[in-house]
Every structure is written in structure tokens, then in C-alpha cells.
Amino acid sequence: MNPRYRNRLNSVPITYTSNEQIEVYRFSLPAAILVPLIAVFLQAFIPLRFHFFSIFDLPLLVVIFFAVARRSPVAGLLTGAAIGLLQDSLIGHPLGLFGIAKTVVGYGASSLGVKLDVENAGSRFLVTLFFYGVHEIVYFAVARGLVGLTLQWSWPRELGSAFANAFLAVILFALLDRFKQRT
Amino acid sequence: MENLISRYRNVTILVVILFAQVLGLAVQVRRSTQDESTRLIRVWAVDAVTPLEKAIVWSQSGVGNLWHNYFYLRGVRQENRELKQEIERLRIEQVRLNQDAEQARRLQALLGFKEQFISRTLPAQVIGSSGSEQSRSIYIDKGSHDGIKPDMAVITAEGVVGKVLRAFRTTSQVLLVNDQTSGVGAILEKSRLQGVLRGTPLGEVVLEKVMSDETVQPGERVVTSGGDQIFPKGLPVGTVTKVSPGAELFLNIRVKPAADLSRLEEVLVITQQEEKTPASAEGAPPMRAADILAQRLPSVPDRPPDDPNAPPPPTSGLKIFPAPTTPAAAGSLKASGASAASPSAASHSQSGPGQASATTAGATPKPHVDSAGTISNAGNASSATKPNDSSATKPVTPRKPVAPALKASDNKTTPVSGSHAQPASPQPDLQPKPPANEPTLQEPPQ
Numbered sequence: 054m055n056p057r058y059r060n061r062l063n064s065v066p067i068t069y070t071s072n073e074q075i076e077v078y079r080f081s082l083p084a085a086i087l088v089p090l091i092a093v094f095l096q097a098f099i100p101l102r103f104h105f106f107s108i109f110d111l112p113l114l115v116v117i118f119f120a121v122a123r124r125s126p127v128a129g130l131l132t133g134a135a136i137g138l139l140q141d142s143l144i145g146h147p148l149g150l151f152g153i154a155k156t157v158v159g160y161g162a163s164s165l166g167v168k169l170d171v172e173n174a175g176s177r178f179l180v181t182l183f184f185y186g187v188h189e190i191v192y193f194a195v196a197r198g199l200v201g202l203t204l205q206w207s208w209p210r211e212l213g214s215a216f217a218n219a220f221l222a223v224i225l226f227a228l229l230d231r232f233k234q235r236t
Numbered sequence: 237m238e239n240l241i242s243r244y245r246n247v248t249i250l251v252v253i254l255f256a257q258v259l260g261l262a263v264q265v266r267r268s269t270q271d272e273s274t275r276l277i278r279v280w281a282v283d284a285v286t287p288l289e290k291a292i293v294w295s296q297s298g299v300g301n302l303w304h305n306y307f308y309l310r311g312v313r314q315e316n317r318e319l320k321q322e323i324e325r326l327r328i329e330q331v332r333l334n335q336d337a338e339q340a341r342r343l344q345a346l347l348g349f350k351e352q353f354i355s356r357t358l359p360a361q362v363i364g365s366s367g368s369e370q371s372r373s374i375y376i377d378k379g380s381h382d383g384i385k386p387d388m389a390v391i392t393a394e395g396v397v398g399k400v401l402r403a404f405r406t407t408s409q410v411l412l413v414n415d416q417t418s419g420v421g422a423i424l425e426k427s428r429l430q431g432v433l434r435g436t437p438l439g440e441v442v443l444e445k446v447m448s449d450e451t452v453q454p455g456e457r458v459v460t461s462g463g464d465q466i467f468p469k470g471l472p473v474g475t476v477t478k479v480s481p482g483a484e485l486f487l488n489i490r491v492k493p494a495a496d497l498s499r500l501e502e503v504l505v506i507t508q509q510e511e512k513t514p515a516s517a518e519g520a521p522p523m524r525a526a527d528i529l530a531q532r533l534p535s536v537p538d539r540p541p542d543d544p545n546a547p548p549p550p551t552s553g554l555k556i557f558p559a560p561t562t563p564a565a566a567g568s569l570k571a572s573g574a575s576a577a578s579p580s581a582a583s584h585s586q587s588g589p590g591q592a593s594a595t596t597a598g599a600t601p602k603p604h605v606d607s608a609g610t611i612s613n614a615g616n617a618s619s620a621t622k623p624n625d626s627s628a629t630k631p632v633t634p635r636k637p638v639a640p641a642l643k644a645s646d647n648k649t650t651p652v653s654g655s656h657a658q659p660a661s662p663q664p665d666l667q668p669k670p671p672a673n674e675p676t677l678q679e680p681p682q
Contacts, residue, residue: 094285096367097375098292104498107369126246134253142281143364144371145401145411149261153254160250192370199261204370204416207437214369 078122078233088232089115089136097143108214110185112136114222116155117184118229120162121171129166133159147200154191158184174223181222185215279404282375286407289363290377297361354468356508357391358382362500363407372415372439373398374500379406387466389506395472395494396420396460397503408505412497413473414441421463422473424456430463433473433491441474443489450487452479458491468509 080088092111100107116136120129137155141148162184165171171180189211196202241248360382364375378384380403388400390410398412411418414435422433422443429450431443443458456476462469474491482488 090284093281094288097285097364098289098367100367101362101365101374101500107365107367110368127249130246130250130253134257138257138277139281140368142278143285143375144366144368145373145409145415145417146371147261147264148277149257149264153257153261156250156253156257160246164246195258195261196370199258200265202417205437210369210438 077124080232084232093139108217109221110218112140113188114225116159117162117181118226120159121166122233124163124166126160126163129159129163130156150192150196153195154188157191158188177223177226178219182215182219185218282404282407286363286375293363354506355510357504358507360503360505372412374410376408376410379404379408381405383507384408384505389467390503391471392495392503396467397495399466414439414497420467421461422458423461425459426456430461441491441493443491446487446489448481448485448487452476452487452489454479
């Protein structure tokens with residue numbers, strides 16, 4: 054195969070990667086505990102001063118980041134469940150709404166991370182866009198189907214939030230890359 | 237079997253974790269209908285997050301106060317002068333309002349009304365929010381330790397903010413009125429239409445359950461109705477911004493909240509409300525129970541002497557509409573008190589031919605409608621004595637049949653019947669006329 058053509062193939066944002074090729078990262082204990090806590094804290098505090106910030110979901114971005122970097126479905130779903138329940142605790146709704154949604158996202162993101170290279174900005178943007186949608190669908194399904202909350206789906210809001218979170222994810226993931234440790 | 241589980245280990249764990257959370261949700265939903273108790277994980281999470289928030293808010297406000305109170309004092313003298321003038325103006329207004337309030341209290345006492353008073357409030361500082369678009373709530377720095385309990389109303393000087401959802405030891409969670417799950421009993425100030433105030437997914441506030449055949453104008457104020465047993469009646473909620481036909485038979489009324497819910501810093505929690513009967517007029521003689529009963533029960537009017545020349549009495553459908561009252565007339569009404577009208581008041585009632593006028597007792601031997609009837613309806617009476625009240629200066633033409641101004645509950649009020657209503661002309665004018673100073677007896681609109 055022409056080497057130039059092979060290089061072009063390697064530059065595709067999302068590429069299939071074999072299990073031997075993927076890199077699995079781990080995080081130090083302080084980073085693994087403090088980063089989600091800080092994300093939940095900022096999510097509760099910043100909208101008080103900057104109301105527009107409530108369209109972002111920092112805990113969700115942290116779940117996606119950890120799940121994709123660790124590439125372990127079990128670790129991903131447990132991280133998602135823990136962060137989701139923590140977020141639920143600060144919201145008036147019953148515990149488990151965000152927990153279930155983020156568990157699914159954690160599992161899905163880590164499973165995807167095993168198969169795809171999601172290290173570059175483009176793939177991170179698309180992955181976040183996709184999983185934000187998954188998160189919202191699961192959340193609304195559980196909230197309306199199981200709990201009986203009278204939530205209304207708003208396409209403009211959901212699409213706007215999805216793109217905003219995807220943009221923020223590109224920046225945030227670049228910052229959180231500093232906490233990665235190679236195994 | 238083991239091989240199968242180890243092969244699908246990840247999926248199995250996912251299913252187990254999800255099942256556990258769904259089970260937890262189901263338990264919470266079931267319990268929430270019986271007894272709302274705070275989960276331990278909530279307490280831990282709130283205890284972990286709120287101290288940091290308190291510290292940041294405290295340091296922020298400390299720096300802000302230092303700047304504003306000691307360094308940045310430009311324009312304070314001018315502001316002080318303006319505030320003094322404002323105080324003078326408000327004092328004058330307060331005198332007028334006191335008189336109105338006193339009169340309202342007297343009338344409410346007569347009618348046995350009970351009023352809700354906000355007797356105690358607790359100021360609190362906002363230290364955090366839920367941070368989610370799906371749930372709009374805030375955290376305040378006062379909790380059960382300070383006497384806060386769930387379902388207490390939270391307000392600002394501008395208007396209603398929300399209600400306490402959960403009270404922790406030193407902090408509380410407040411559900412804002414623009415949350416999708418909140419509901420506030422509200423009433424439109426002018427049209428008196430009642431509805432339920434709810435939040436939308438976009439964080440807006442709408443008034444629901446107002447029928448589409450009603451007329452609501454943008455700009456009308458919305459206040460609490462008191463029907464939810466949480467917010468005292470009459471607190472400002474917001475202003476109608478847009479009215480459009482909604483789903484089913486209801487209007488879609490968008491309301492701009494009076495309080496800026498996105499910039500809350502300090503709030504007041506209503507920790508105590510009192511319900512008491514307003515005191516009657518000062519110095520009024522004590523009434524016997526029999527007198528009170530006699531006032532409330534309908535009385536059979538004395539049959540006046542038959543007048544052979546009198547026209548045949550109207551058969552049915554006669555109603556008394558409170559006529560527009562000028563300040564002078566209001567004064568005469570006041571002078572006559574709640575009892576029979578004086579002859580001078582009777583002279584006012586002669587408003588000209590073509591208008592069916594209610595004459596007063598003692599002035600003529602004709603069957604009478606006592607002037608007390610004009611103030612038997614508390615709202616009409618209070619408005620009649622307010623010179624600048626719009627309802628007192630324009631003719632009352634109710635769109636729908638309303639309760640007659642003459643109430644049978646007042647023993648001094650002679651119920652209107654065909655035998656007592658003696659129109660001045662055989663064909664009474666069907667429209668009330670603005671210059672009239674006494675209640676007019678008219679046919680209701682057909």
C-alpha cells in the first residue's frame with residue numbers, strides 16, 4: 054500500500070483499534086476522587102453566578118473522560134453510577150435518575166473506548182455529542198416512565214446543550230489529560 | 237454457567253447496577269407518597285459540598301462588603317437625600333393605606349373573614365444551586381437548626397421565590413417556582429382568575445388552568461391565591477407577558493417572575509404564619525351572639541303598606557348594581573353608617589326619570605332598600621369610599637351574573653323582591669348611569 058495513503062488512513066479521527074494497540078490509562082487516587090467532586094461542586098456553584106452555565110453537565114463530561122481513558126466497562130459504569138448518585142443527591146429529584154443515566158453512559162463510553170481511538174479533538178467532540186444524547190434520553194425515559202415526573206422534552210434546548218457540552222469537552226479533556234498516567 | 241457469566245461479566249455487572257438503582261428508585265417513589273425522609277447519601281453529599289460553597293460565598297460577600305462599605309461610597313449622600321424624600325412620601329401614603337386597611341379590617345370582621353399574616357421570617361443567603369436544567373433549585377445557608385421545615389415559603393422583597401423542599405441541619409434546598417415540578421396557586425390581580433403556576437423545561441413560568449374563553453391582558457399582575465396552603469395570599473408572583481391559546485380548553489399564559497430567579501442572593505423564609513380574625517372597629521360595643529346570628533341569617537322583610545297606585549311589582553330577575561359613587565356620596569354613606577340611610581342620602585337617590593332608583597328607609601313611605609345594602613358587600617363598600625378607586629368611578633356592568641350587592645346575610649339589608657322594588661318609572665332603564673350616587677335597581681342583562 055502506498056505509504057502516503059496509509060498515513061491518510063491513520064489521520065482519520067475515529068479509527069478501529071485492536072486491543073493490543075490501545076493505550077489504557079490510570080489515575081492517581083486523589084485525582085480519581087477530587088476531579089469528580091470538584092466537577093459536582095462547580096456544577097452546583099457556578100450557575101449561581103453565571104446562570105447560563107446550567108446548560109453544561111460537568112459531571113457527565115468527567116464520566117465520559119474517565120470511562121474512555123480507563124477503557125474498562127466495569128470501571129466506567131461504576132464511575133458513572135457514583136458520580137450520578139452524587140449529583141442526584143444535590144438535586145431535588147429521587148436518587149438514581151442521574152445515576153442510571155450516567156451508569157449507561159459510563160459503560161457505553163468505556164466500551165467504545167476499547168474499540169475506537171478517541172484521543173483527538175474531533176472524536177472527543179463527536180463522542181460527547183453522542184453520549185450527551187444518550188444521557189438525556191435515558192434520563193427522560195427513567196424520569197417519565199419510572200418516576201412519573203412531568204418533564205417536557207425540548208429539542209432546541211437539548212441540541213444546544215449537546216453542542217455546548219461537546220465544545221466544552223474538547224477543552225476540558227485536554228486539561229484532564231494532565232492527570233493521565235500510563236499503565 | 238460460570239463460563240457464561242465470566243464471558244458476559246461486564247454486561248452482568250451493568251444489569252446488576254442498573255437493577256439496584258431502579259429498585260432504589262421504586263422504593264423512593266413508593267415512600268415519597270407516604271413519608272418523605274431524607275436519604276443519608278443526600279446528607280453526606282450536601283455536607284460535603286455546602287461548607288465549601290458557604291466559605292466561598294462568605295469570602296465573596298466579605299470582600300464585596302469591604303469594598304462597598306468602606307471604599308466605594310460615591311453618591312451615598314445623594315442617595316441618602318433621595319431615600320429621605322422617599323420615606324416622607326411613603327409615610328404620607330402609609331397614612332392613607334392605614335385608613336383603608338382599618339376599614340377593610342372592620343368590614344372583614346363583620347363578615348367573619350380570617351386573614352393570614354406573615355408573622356415571622358428568616359433571612360438566608362443563597363449558597364448554591366442544583367446546577368441542572370432538569371431541576372431548578374437552590375441551597376440556602378439556613379436549615380432545620382434555624383427552624384426551617386419543608387414546605388415553608390421562600391420570598392424576596394420582589395416576590396415569590398419557591399418553597400423549602402428539604403431541610404438539612406445547616407442548609408436547606410429550595411425548589412424554585414420555575415421548576416417543572418413546582419406548583420403555586422396563583423390569581424390574576426384584576427380579573428381574579430385563578431390558576432396554577434408552573435415551570436417549563438426552558439425555565440419559564442406559565443399560568444395554567446385558565447379557561448380559554450377568559451380574557452387576560454399582558455401586563456396584568458399575578459399574585460398568590462393562598463390556595464396551596466404554602467404561600468400566603470397576595471404575594472406578588474409576576475407579570476403576564478404573553479397570552480396565547482394553549483392545549484385543550486386552557487390559555488397559555490406566560491408570566492415573568494417578579495423575583496429575578498437567576499440572580500438570587502438573599503431570600504426570606506416565612507417561618508411562621510398566623511391566621512386570625514381581624515379586629516373590629518376600635519371602641520365598637522361588644523355584640524351579643526344573638527345579634528351576630530341575626531346578622532348572618534337571612535331575615536324576612538317587613539311587608540310595606542300596600543299602595544293602590546303603585547305599579548305592579550316586577551316578577552323576577554331584579555338585581556341591585558352598585559352605582560358609581562363619588563367621594564361626596566361616599567361621605568354621605570359613611571355618615572349614614574351601616575344602618576338605615578339618612579334622608580340626605582335619600583335625596584341623592586332621586587337620580588331622574590327613567591332610572592329605577594332605590595329609595596331609602598325613612599325618607600318616604602315607599603318600600604325601601606336600605607342604604608346598608610350598598611355596603612353589605614365589603615369589596616364594594618371599601619371601593620366606594622376610596623375616591624381614587626377606579627371601580628368607584630365607573631359604572632359596574634358585570635359581564636357575568638354576580639352576587640347582588642344587597643346580601644341577605646345582613647339583617648339591616650332588606651332583600652330585594654318584587655314587592656319592595658318600586659321603580660320610578662314603569663319601564664326601568666336597563667343600563668346603569670354614571671352620575672347616580674345610590675344603588676340602582678335594574679333588570680340584569682338578558
